[in-house]
Amino acid sequence: MTITNKNIFILTGAGISSESGIKTFREKDGLWDNHKIEEVCTIEAFQKNPDKVNRFYNERKISFNRSEISPNKGHIALFELEKICKKDFLIVTQNIDSLHEKAGSKNLLHMHGSLESLYCMYCGNKIAYDFDLDSSYVCFKCKKPGNVRVDVVWFGEQPKYLDQIYKFLDKTEVFISIGTSNNVYPAAGFIDYILSRKEKILLYEFNLEETAKSGLFTESFKGYASETLPNFLELVSNGIY
Helix, strand or coil: CCHHHCCEEEEECHHHHHCCCCCCCCCCCCEECCEEHHHHCCHHHHHHCHHHHHHHHHHHHHHHCCCCCCCCHHHHHHHHHHHHCCCCEEEEECCCCCHHHHHCCCCEEECCEEEEEEEECCCCCEEECCCCCCCCCECCCCCCECCEEEEECCCCCCCCCHHHHHHHHCCCCEEEEECCCCCCCCCCHHHHHHHCCCCCCEEEEEECCCCCCHHHCCEEEECCHHHHHHHHHHHHHCCCC
């Protein structure tokens, strides 16, 4: 029986997007595109200087949508795997870009939010993020200005969809981790949660280098996801996995 006859859970991190030209969220110097994280990625920063925070995400939005930024072969391989999976399939991404959607993926949750939408902190109204946001913007639902923000999870905030994620983890038969260290919680706890079920589950890791949790995986594939994932998909299609 191949993995296409099993419930498949995919976790993706910054590694798969970096191959498409998107800078990782936090470099080793603690900065994101030369900005201190605490100045652009916290509710306190937004309350102190909303237009600085808005400009930062407006610039990221433009950067992510450059013509040269497109899904790579790793993203496309995941879409192809989704198409041939005969049971339930879910991608949970820690990335805020839309490269999975652009590749065609449908069963997808952005646990850290997405640069595709905004929301009003007064009334919760969701708004398409297709314009430059500033603090003068008035929510068209509640008619109140100043508290529309990017729909991205900031430090100190709860990641999204955790109930849905853990519900799927309860039935996961194949866990695939791609381009992530599995060191940052709550995503780092997904493997521990699966292993606590004491059932036979296949775990595959795709990363450039060994991680602290590589030893927990059934098999680890080292290299660029744009190369290793298409190769893995071919093996799956031929019934090897």
